[in-house]
Amino acid sequence: MKKILIRAHMSPFDNLDAASVLQHDRIGTNAGNMIFINSIMRALMTEDVQIDTFNTRRDLTAEMVERINAEYSFVVLPFANAFRPSFQRELQKITGFVKKLKVPCVVIGTGISATYTSPLKEENSFDGTVREFVRTILDKSAIIGTRGEETSAYLTRLGFKEGTHHRVIGCPSMFWYGEKLPQIEKKELTKDSPVSINWKIDLPEPIHAFMRSNVCRFENFQYVPQITDEIRLMYYGTPFPQGKYKKITDQYPAQACHPWYLQDRARAFINVPSWFDYLSQKELSFGSRIHGNIAALLAGTPAYVIVSDYRISELVRYHNIPHINYQDLKEDDTIFSLYDRADYTRLQEGHRERFENYKSFLEENGLAHTFDMEPSAPRPYDRKMQELSLQPALTPFFSASSEEQARRLAELQRDQEALRQKYDELKSMEMLLKLKRMYKSANRILEKLVKKK
Known part of the structure; x- marks a missing residue:
């Protein structure tokens, strides 16, 4: 083989x-x-x-x-x-x-x-x-x-x-x-439509403003965090590493007590089949994440990308994925109007x-x-x-049962203890290396003293 x-x-x-x-x-x-x-x-x-x-x-x-x-x-x-x-x-x-x-x-x-x-x-x-x-x-x-x-x-x-x-x-x-790509069925979009959204911390402010003003138009939405720090925040309730993210826009789900987490409006994924299954039950996915939206298309669900840079732009243009560059957003644009204009037949072209x-x-x-x-x-x-029994969608910490919260906290404590032990081992190795360098330095000094005598 x-x-x-x-x-x-x-x-x-x-x-x-x-x-x-x-x-x-x-x-x-x-x-x-x-x-x-x-x-x-x-x-x-x-x-x-x-x-x-x-x-x-x-x-x-x-x-x-x-x-x-x-x-x-x-x-x-x-x-x-x-x-x-x-x-x-x-x-x-x-x-x-x-x-x-x-x-x-x-x-x-x-x-x-x-x-x-x-x-x-x-x-x-x-x-x-x-x-x-x-x-x-x-x-x-x-x-x-x-x-x-x-x-x-x-x-x-x-x-x-x-x-x-x-x-x-x-x-x-x-x-x-x-x-062949899955056939995309474009259903009528209403405030009650099941929608999945994706977002990103470091984006131009016009995208943040668009997301803030459009997510609230839906009664039945869920947010999918994709970055490891954000998934940890959602799943364990642990804050972001201190000082890592310099600027976080208003209303972004950057704390475990964010309403989306408290209201069970978030899901995260650590395998592809579970992600596809979740998206197949939605009627739209939109936001700034290219692969979060490609996943929706592969699940047969319409997706719309708010393009933030050349990295995403070259992909959506090549594959004819419905999108708009954030610089082209107009004041009266909503996800409803953008979706109405989106042509999903062009994906197949x-x-x-x-x-x-x-x-x-x-x-x-x-x-x-x-x-x-x-x-x-x-x-x-x-x-x-x-053949595998795959991990289902990950859910927010504060919407989990008390038993599940206790299990996750115990899991997190074990992980942190393992990290502490690894840190201690590294510090011990560092100390040994320092002692070895000091020993070699002392030997060189002694050799010089012996030669002088």
Whole structure:
């Protein structure tokens, strides 16, 4: 059996509980990462392929290089917005790691991170890091897949040729079902419609204002936090790390006592099937989260994206996802008026061509896939997921029963004790290292004194 190693913070087949996921941040900061990673796994997991995962924050070791070269046929690197200043150090480490590999290494989706107010410049601080990364990947693969035209234009400016070194493939999550997308039924939207919303702390104020004024128009809404800190807040009632978020807009659900949490108006997810199931019961998903809204489309539910930056813009434009750039919002725009104008038939337009492009990208890089199977045939990924008893949606701490609250608090206490023990171990190791350095320094001094005598 062939083995493929994919960059991910966890495998969906690990079926971890909430404590394990939240304590160790096994969603990679954002639950949206699960959508495109699982979609890639579903596509590449053929009958004769085993898929394992590795974490590029902790697993870039010499031992891992040896293991990969001995056991694996491919390494697959899915990214979101990898080309950004804050990811530069990790990208450099990944580049050094990939150089040591003797097996093909394929990048399936990567993108830039740039806002409308701070677009990419002709020269950026991370350009050199990106150039070296791209050259290294091209030594191990045929071509790199980018998330959209902005990213491909950036790589072209760096000297790489579109169509030869890189090409737009969009978001792999949109090809979950291959050449067809679920049919989106656009129902009449009323104040009583079951609606799911997604939001983000660090957004331009016009988006915050839009969300504040539109969420309250619905009687039957639920909020889906996606960031690890926010899920911890909702699930355990624990506050954000002190000083981490400099500015939090008015009415944002940033405290455990927020009305949405007290009224049981929030759900979070640590696996994809539970998320899809929840969204399939809604009549609309809207907000600023691209993968939270893509998940809705894959569940057959209409979604509408309020676009905040180029990273999201290039995806919604490529896939024809209904959206509006926040700069284009007018004073009288509401989610009702935007939804009325949304054309969900455009999602299907060009999807087959985009899918064929994605499929040929995989084949060009030597990756076998399940897309040639009958559409109704269960994939190996599906069969394996069906064997699991998956964690259902996570609910707010203060809307849980007293017994459930006590269980979560005990769970949290165990986790914190484990972290304290690890901290103590690290401090002990640090002390030993200091003593070792002091011992060596003392020996050098003694040696000098002996020589002088």
